[in-house]
Amino acid sequence: MKKVFLWLLVISMIAVFSLAGCKEEAAEEEVAEEEVAEEEVAEEEVAEEEVVEVDPASFVGEISLMTFMDEMTVQGPNGEPTMVEMFNEVYPNITVNITKVPSGEMVERINTVLSAGTGIPDVWVGEQSWVLKWINADVWENLSAAPYNADALAEDHFEYVKDLARDADGNLRALTHQATPGALFYRRSMAQEVFGVSEPDEVAALVSDWDSYIETGMTIRDELGGYMTAGPSDIQRYFFFAKQQPWVVDGALVVEDVVLNYLDVAKTIRDENLDAGADMWSAEWSGGMNGNTFTYSMPTWGLFFVIEPTITEPAEPAEGVEYSFGDWGLTHGPASYMWGGTWQGISKTSENKDLAWEFVKYLTTNKEFLQSWSELRGDFTSDIAVDEIVAATSARPSLGGQNHMQYFLDEAIALSDSGWASRITEYDEDVQQAFLSALGDYVNGNTTRDEAIQAWKDAVAALYPEITVE
Numbered sequence: 001m002k003k004v005f006l007w008l009l010v011i012s013m014i015a016v017f018s019l020a021g022c023k024e025e026a027a028e029e030e031v032a033e034e035e036v037a038e039e040e041v042a043e044e045e046v047a048e049e050e051v052v053e054v055d056p057a058s059f060v061g062e063i064s065l066m067t068f069m070d071e072m073t074v075q076g077p078n079g080e081p082t083m084v085e086m087f088n089e090v091y092p093n094i095t096v097n098i099t100k101v102p103s104g105e106m107v108e109r110i111n112t113v114l115s116a117g118t119g120i121p122d123v124w125v126g127e128q129s130w131v132l133k134w135i136n137a138d139v140w141e142n143l144s145a146a147p148y149n150a151d152a153l154a155e156d157h158f159e160y161v162k163d164l165a166r167d168a169d170g171n172l173r174a175l176t177h178q179a180t181p182g183a184l185f186y187r188r189s190m191a192q193e194v195f196g197v198s199e200p201d202e203v204a205a206l207v208s209d210w211d212s213y214i215e216t217g218m219t220i221r222d223e224l225g226g227y228m229t230a231g232p233s234d235i236q237r238y239f240f241f242a243k244q245q246p247w248v249v250d251g252a253l254v255v256e257d258v259v260l261n262y263l264d265v266a267k268t269i270r271d272e273n274l275d276a277g278a279d280m281w282s283a284e285w286s287g288g289m290n291g292n293t294f295t296y297s298m299p300t301w302g303l304f305f306v307i308e309p310t311i312t313e314p315a316e317p318a319e320g321v322e323y324s325f326g327d328w329g330l331t332h333g334p335a336s337y338m339w340g341g342t343w344q345g346i347s348k349t350s351e352n353k354d355l356a357w358e359f360v361k362y363l364t365t366n367k368e369f370l371q372s373w374s375e376l377r378g379d380f381t382s383d384i385a386v387d388e389i390v391a392a393t394s395a396r397p398s399l400g401g402q403n404h405m406q407y408f409l410d411e412a413i414a415l416s417d418s419g420w421a422s423r424i425t426e427y428d429e430d431v432q433q434a435f436l437s438a439l440g441d442y443v444n445g446n447t448t449r450d451e452a453i454q455a456w457k458d459a460v461a462a463l464y465p466e467i468t469v470e
Contacts, residue, residue, distance in 0.1 A: 056358070060093040063355045066110065066121040068103040069342055070305075071377070077309075080376045083177075086369060087362055094355050103127065114139055122350040123359055126174060128341045129429035131165055135173045136426055140345035141353065144171040148357055153365040156385045158412050163421035165343050174343035175364035177373065179382050180299040181411035182237060184333035185307060187324065188400060190294050194223045200331040200402065207295075209334050210265050217274035217294075226292035228274040230285045232266035232443050233436050234297050237337035239265075240432055246423045247431045252468040253460055255453075259435070263442060263449055270443040286310045290324050299339035300380040300408055303330075308398050328399050330407060336414055380408045387412075427464060434459035 065084075067073070072083045081089075084096050099121065101109050107130050113119040114137075126134055134140055143150035150172045154162060158179050165174040184207060188198040195206060195216075206216045217228030229235060239262040245254045269275050276293055278285035289296065289310045298306060313323040344364060346356045362369060370381045374390045381387055387409045394405035415421075435456050442452035461469040 056091045057093055059091055059355055059358055061352060061355045062095040062097060063123060063350075063352050063359060064097045064099070064121040065359070066099045066101060066106075066124040068101050068106045068127070069125055071379075072125075073098055073100050076377055083363055083373070086373070087359060090362065090369075091358060094358065096359065106130070107133075110134070117349075120347050120349050122352050122356040123344055123346055126343045126345060128164060128180075128338075128343075131174060131343050131345075132424060132426040134345065135165065135167050138167075139348060140173040141348055141350075142167075142171045143173060143175065143346070143360075148361075150175060150361075150365075153361065154382075157365075157382045158384060159416040160338075160412075160421040161341065161382045164341070164424060165345075174345035175360055176341055176343045176382050177364045177370060178300070178341055178379055179387075179408075179412045180301060180338050180341040180380070181408050181415055182297060182299040182333075182337040182339050183330040183404075183407060183411070185296045185298055185303070185328055185330045187294055187327055188329050189327050190220065190224060190226060190292075191329075194219055198329065200329055200407070203329065204331040204333075207331075207333050210261075213334055214265070214268055214272070214274065217269065218272060220294045221272070221274060224292060226294055227276040227288065228294050229269065230276045230278045230288050230293050230296065231280060232269050232275055232439065233280055234275075235265070235269075235333075236262070236432070236436060237297065237339055238333060238335040240428075241337040241420055242335045243423060246425045248425050248427050248467055251466065252470070253431070253457065255457075260453070262435075263439060263452060266439055266443050267449075290321050295333075297333060297337075299337075301340065303396070303398070303404065304378045311398065325398050326400055329402055330399060330404055332407075332411070336411060336418070338412075338415055374405075380405065380412070384409075384413075427467070430463050431460055434463065 065072070069083075075082055075085075084098065087096070088094070106125075106127070110124055113121075141148070154172070154175060157175075161176050161179050162172060165172055165176070167173050184203075186203055191203050191206075192198040195202075197203060197206075205212075207213045213228070220226045220228055239258055242258045243254075243256050244258075245256060247254060270277075276284065276288050278288065286306070289307060296302070296307065307328065308325075311324045311328065313325065317323065344360045346353055346360060350356050364382065367383060367386055370383050370386045371389060373379055374381050374386065378396070381390075387405060391403065391405035391409050394403045395401045396404045437459065438447070438452040438456035441447045441455065442449060447455065457469045460467060
């Protein structure tokens with residue numbers, strides 16, 4: 001009987017401990033479930049905060065904008081809206097007061113108002129040649145910081161267009177709506193007549209390096225009496241972007257062999273009568289597009305701002321001109337390059353930074369706008385994801401139906417991977433213009449090669465006494 005009693009006691013104790021353990025486990029599970037539920041609620045609340053969108057119409061006020069860009073103020077050839085008009089379709093209550101300045105006067109106008117401390121626009125546009133000067137001068141807002149947080153918004157932008165607008169600490173000081181890789185545009189009919197080919201890959205093989213470029217130019221000259229290029233300055237960016245170092249390192253001018261090779265190639269082109277001797281942007285220069293000039297080296301914007309307006313037959317055609325619309329193609333030349341581009345920055349002195357940011361943010365990071373803009377105007381955007389969408393169905397009639405967007409997408413990716421943006425300095429534009437001036441004297445036979453190099457160095461030393469020139 002005692003054994004039975006002891007056995008029942010043991011069983012009862014086991015049951016009590018088991019029940020206590022179950023209650024403890026149940027309590028722990030309940031706490032865990034509550035914690036998970038609280039975390040899920042918190043995540044949902046954060047998510048809800050992230051997706052909350054402010055009605056653009058709720059932004060009310062005025063901003064001032066200084067720009068040289070026609071895209072912001074002039075409608076397209078078929079009445080396509082301007083950038084500002086498209087912005088106001090979404091932000092109807094932000095008035096944009098525009099000051100349009102010729103491109104060549106933009107730097108002087110901005111520097112003048114900055115020095116005066118008055119009349120500084122809330123937003124102004126910087127061309128690639130000038131952007132770094134203003135970034136180094138610390139006159140634009142830090143867009144990487146709150147409340148802008150531009151790095152996240154520009155996550156899909158090509159790295160090089162962001163790198164060109166970063167300060168020494170890696171912060172974004174401006175954003176752009178476009179990327180501007182370059183191409184070699186060529187006349188399909190001339191290639192077909194002389195070489196029996198006309199497709200981009202076939203023509204690329206004819207200009208894969210400078211030896212083949214010159215050889216092709218000689219054949220065009222001999223067979224058609226045509227020119228390989230309009231002028232020797234047209235090919236400058238192939239050489240300048242092939243440099244491996246910045247123009248200025250540790251305060252000293254860097255002279256690379258690839259730059260000096262430009263002198264030799266340009267001189268050969270002139271001596272062999274391979275260029276038309278036309279100054280860039282002159283009537284003779286653009287006239288060759290409907291004439292006997294085989295190639296033009298232009299970036300994305302060169303197609304729809306320069307080439308297409310020239311080769312499209314107008315309502316009143318010029319007498320004797322055979323317009324070449326549809327007879328063009330584009331391909332890769334002897335090297336990759338980019339040309340230009342426009343960045344928008346917000347003045348640190350602006351009293352309307354919230355409205356200015358809505359303007360800059362919309363025109364540079366809103367994917368719906370960027371896609372619409374690209375499809376309306378043919379512009380190649382800074383956003384890789386948008387460019388991939390547009391390139392999927394792109395075909396340009398002026399280029400015989402070629403998918404120019406896919407070409408530019410591939411080139412922009414290659415430029416980002418090359419790391420060349422790290423070699424850009426605020427001296428580049430002036431150093432390069434001085435070089436081109438010396439190059440012009442050399443190819444025209446006014447100086448020797450050594451004299452041209454010395455003239456270039458002297459010009460750089462005069463412009464920037466702080467740079468050591470040897």
